[in-house]
Amino acid sequence: MTKSAIVIGGGIIGLTTCFEFQEAGFQVTLIDPDPISGATHHAGGMLAPTAEVQYQQQDLIQLMKESARLYPDLLERVSKYTDLPTGYRTEGTLLVGADRTDGLHVAELIKYMHLMDLPVDFLTTRQARSAEPALSPRISKVVNIDGDHQVAPRLYARALLDAILQRGAEHIADTVISIDGHDPCLTVTMGSGVRVASKSVVVLAAGLGAARIPGWFEGANPLQLRPVYGDIIRVRVPEKLQPMVSKVIRGFVEDRQVYIIPRDDGTLAIGATSREDHPHPKTGSVYDLLRDATRLVPGIEETEFLEVTCGARPGTPDDIPYLGWVGSNVIVSTGYFRHGILLAALGARAAVDLATKKPVFPTLDVCDPFRHRT
Numbered sequence: 001m002t003k004s005a006i007v008i009g010g011g012i013i014g015l016t017t018c019f020e021f022q023e024a025g026f027q028v029t030l031i032d033p034d035p036i037s038g039a040t041h042h043a044g045g046m047l048a049p050t051a052e053v054q055y056q057q058q059d060l061i062q063l064m065k066e067s068a069r070l071y072p073d074l075l076e077r078v079s080k081y082t083d084l085p086t087g088y089r090t091e092g093t094l095l096v097g098a099d100r101t102d103g104l105h106v107a108e109l110i111k112y113m114h115l116m117d118l119p120v121d122f123l124t125t126r127q128a129r130s131a132e133p134a135l136s137p138r139i140s141k142v143v144n145i146d147g148d149h150q151v152a153p154r155l156y157a158r159a160l161l162d163a164i165l166q167r168g169a170e171h172i173a174d175t176v177i178s179i180d181g182h183d184p185c186l187t188v189t190m191g192s193g194v195r196v197a198s199k200s201v202v203v204l205a206a207g208l209g210a211a212r213i214p215g216w217f218e219g220a221n222p223l224q225l226r227p228v229y230g231d232i233i234r235v236r237v238p239e240k241l242q243p244m245v246s247k248v249i250r251g252f253v254e255d256r257q258v259y260i261i262p263r264d265d266g267t268l269a270i271g272a273t274s275r276e277d278h279p280h281p282k283t284g285s286v287y288d289l290l291r292d293a294t295r296l297v298p299g300i301e302e303t304e305f306l307e308v309t310c311g312a313r314p315g316t317p318d319d320i321p322y323l324g325w326v327g328s329n330v331i332v333s334t335g336y337f338r339h340g341i342l343l344a345a346l347g348a349r350a351a352v353d354l355a356t357k358k359p360v361f362p363t364l365d366v367c368d369p370f371r372h373r374t
């Protein structure tokens, strides 16, 4: 009998999960009223376990490192089923401190990166500017991070959707409002009233929406997700100035963070702010991003402004995802916060390993979906 999986949510996590279930021989159904409309649509797309390192988050760092390791193979397999581009680029990342205090901040971070066994190379300003001539001469410290890569999330997610549909996935454009019944015979009910009775594996990968599903098969929904909003800007580099930069430039400017991501189509993504109120692009934040990005790469003043959007990252209380069984055939995979594009490779593979009873690496104890149940 063909094994089957129902995946709720068509952001980067749900789509990658659909793909990996197909790779494992499952027939897949994706339920989402509007795939790629959540955080994935807004994301920068950095696959950056080193530059995104966070103090006191050793467990998360292990997940990020493993997911980065899985990405090249995943992208190669996806490209067998679609001709659509992914925006995958491997030029690497420069981490820059603007003034002296920012330089000290970068130096501290580098010590921690070394401690976490994350490789970086020191560059002089002259070396950095010969690699990226558009970089301002007024910078205090630079390191090169070869292993931090990027995809263009909107392109890559569309490529994933195309790949899974080409392989025969069914897409139901509807919203799930409850998962109930008696474990293991569950019913997934949608807004239109349609119900799918399921002995399949169900993966709840609906981003922030996972915590809003009121009907929950055993007691209250245990997920504590909060939106963490971020503004991101897109500009186009004039033909004569292309490519403005080739690597991702990440910087600290007066202690604020900013990044500049070059895309294959001659645009730059400039991001991203982080706040828990104000769900729309905030004028002051957009001003900060443009000023700080221009401080690192002055030529950005010459670009054409295209758009600013604001997305909501699905944050958990400890910034670690929810990934694991919540019933005998329901897996939760959400709460990927700032790292969902990077962690998608690991999250998807782990969901399949759980479903097929294979050992999961790294172990997912820290990701227990019930750990914040009240």
Ligand SMILES: Cc1cc2nc3c(=O)[nH]c(=O)nc-3n(C[C@H](O)[C@H](O)[C@H](O)COP(=O)(O)OP(=O)(O)OC[C@H]3O[C@@H](n4cnc5c(N)ncnc54)[C@H](O)[C@@H]3O)c2cc1C
Pocket: 008, 009, 010, 011, 012, 013, 014, 031, 032, 033, 034, 035, 036, 037, 038, 039, 040, 041, 042, 043, 044, 045, 046, 047, 174, 175, 176, 177, 205, 206, 207, 208, 209, 210, 213, 229, 230, 231, 232, 271, 272, 310, 311, 312, 313, 314, 333, 334, 335, 336, 337, 338, 339, 340, 341, 342, 343
């Ligand atoms: C500005 C910004 C920049 C970022 N940059 C990066 C980056 O550089 N690198 C990185 O790794 N991460 C980055 N992130 C984080 C990353 O975008 C998220 O962690 C990731 O997109 C989460 O993916 P997801 O699939 O869980 O959720 P989403 O992308 O939000 O997708 C959830 C999907 O579920 C669907 N859904 C919701 N409720 C239901 C329901 N009841 N029934 C059916 N479907 C439902 C929605 O329609 C949506 O399509 C960034 C985020 C933001 C906002």
